[in-house]
Amino acid sequence: MKAKRTTRLMLTFVLSLSVAGVFSAQNAFASDDVIIICNKNVYDDTLSRKDIKNIFLGRKTEWSNKQKIIFVTLKNTDVHEIFLKKYVGKTSFQYANFWKKQLFTGKGKPPKSFNTEDSLRDYVADTDGTIGYISSVPDKSKIKIISVQDQ
Amino acid sequence: MKKNSVIIITIILFSAVHVKNICSAELDKIGIHGFISQGYLKSDKNNFMAETEDGTFQFNEAGINFSADLSEKLHLGIQFFAHDIGDMGNDDITIDWAFADYRWHDWLGLRAGKIKNPVGFYNETRDIDMLRTSILMPQSIYSDRHRDNIIALQGAGIYGNIPLDFMGTLSYQLQYGTMDIDAESGSSKDAEATGPFDVTGFDVDYAYIVSLKWDTFIKGLRVEGSLSKAKLDIGLKTINPLIPLPRQ
Numbered sequence: 001m002k003a004k005r006t007t008r009l010m011l012t013f014v015l016s017l018s019v020a021g022v023f024s025a026q027n028a029f030a031s032d033d034v035i036i037i038c039n040k041n042v043y044d045d046t047l048s049r050k051d052i053k054n055i056f057l058g059r060k061t062e063w064s065n066k067q068k069i070i071f072v073t074l075k076n077t078d079v080h081e082i083f084l085k086k087y088v089g090k091t092s093f094q095y096a097n098f099w100k101k102q103l104f105t106g107k108g109k110p111p112k113s114f115n116t117e118d119s120l121r122d123y124v125a126d127t128d129g130t131i132g133y134i135s136s137v138p139d140k141s142k143i144k145i146i147s148v149q150d151q
Numbered sequence: 152m153k154k155n156s157v158i159i160i161t162i163i164l165f166s167a168v169h170v171k172n173i174c175s176a177e178l179d180k181i182g183i184h185g186f187i188s189q190g191y192l193k194s195d196k197n198n199f200m201a202e203t204e205d206g207t208f209q210f211n212e213a214g215i216n217f218s219a220d221l222s223e224k225l226h227l228g229i230q231f232f233a234h235d236i237g238d239m240g241n242d243d244i245t246i247d248w249a250f251a252d253y254r255w256h257d258w259l260g261l262r263a264g265k266i267k268n269p270v271g272f273y274n275e276t277r278d279i280d281m282l283r284t285s286i287l288m289p290q291s292i293y294s295d296r297h298r299d300n301i302i303a304l305q306g307a308g309i310y311g312n313i314p315l316d317f318m319g320t321l322s323y324q325l326q327y328g329t330m331d332i333d334a335e336s337g338s339s340k341d342a343e344a345t346g347p348f349d350v351t352g353f354d355v356d357y358a359y360i361v362s363l364k365w366d367t368f369i370k371g372l373r374v375e376g377s378l379s380k381a382k383l384d385i386g387l388k389t390i391n392p393l394i395p396l397p398r399q
Contacts, residue, residue: 059312
């Protein structure tokens with residue numbers, strides 16, 4: 001009986017350690033390989049990771065000043081995969097399927113997507129309320145960089 | 152004797168190959184999107200869903216939708232759909248969904264029209280081959296025989312997303328209205344098989360669905376639950392006047 005109890009305690013301890021390990025590993029992930037950008041006229045300067053996820057899944061539709069959020073993506077590129085993995089928790093296949101589901105049930109519309117980072121960046125610079133992502137730091141006179149809170 | 156339609160002829164052109172195709176176009180402000188698929192069913196023993204012992208192409212779906220944003224918050228759309236699986240569907244063109252959607256806030260939006268029902272994870276997308284996780288959905292939850300009873304309702308609904316801090320996000324949908332169940336549906340055929348009956352129609356008093364989806368704090372884990380109810384009368388006509396109807 002005593003041996004069983006010890007085994008159970010050890011298992012619980014090992015499980016809690018491994019779960020804690022997973023959480024801390026996620027928080028230790030570097031956050032500078034994808035840069036979140038938005039139009040210069042956007043009201044907000046910071047977003048939480050959860051906000052970004054909710055924006056790109058169509059759940060958060062307004063900036064703090066009630067301006068409509070227009071979110072844009074890159075077509076299948078490494079940057080798109082990195083962004084989705086880090087902020088949305090889906091692969092590009094899953095993300096595309098998510099939006100097909102919204103589209104073919106009438107409950108949402110997929111975001112505009114761009115072939116190149118240059119075209120995405122230009123669209124974000126020219127269109128009010130837009131948010132997107134790129135891999136290199138843009139010209140800050142034309143585009144705002146959103147700083148991401150780790151939450 | 153199956154009805155012929157333009158869609159069947161188009162689908163026959165893709166026969167012997169399971170083809171999925173999505174096309175989309177944006178005409179000014181109207182979005183147009185579509186899908187089409189054709190399958191083949193063959194079983195070595197016993198018929199399943201269709202005359203599968205002989206092999207059959209009675210397994211296809213096609214749809215096209217049109218949508219437009221009337222304003223930043225108001226969205227309108229309609230989808231036409233045709234499918235065939237054995238003796239159900241028969242490629243009759245139906246309105247799959249057609250509704251207006253007003254997204255007032257992230258936590259509250261309003262819908263009115265014919266809206267697909269969010270039962271389980273896959274009821275809303277069960278008809279679209281590219282979105283199914285397997286060729287046929289698990290029949291215990293997504294019974295193709297009883298699809299018409301649960302697929303959509305006409306009425307109004309509310310929906311929204313509520314962030315729950317560190318706990319994740321909660322999404323909800325509530326819909327209330329009535330349903331149009333075809334007299335040739337799978338349920339009709341089941342009712343007709345119980346005796347000398349012909350189903351003349353379904354009269355649905357009301358139907359509602361409540362769906363809650365929790366996108367949890369555990370990466371990759373989501374939990375969904377739904378509750379639905381309908382009150383309806385089935386019209387039965389006896390086809391052999393010499394046999395008395397069974398008394399309840």
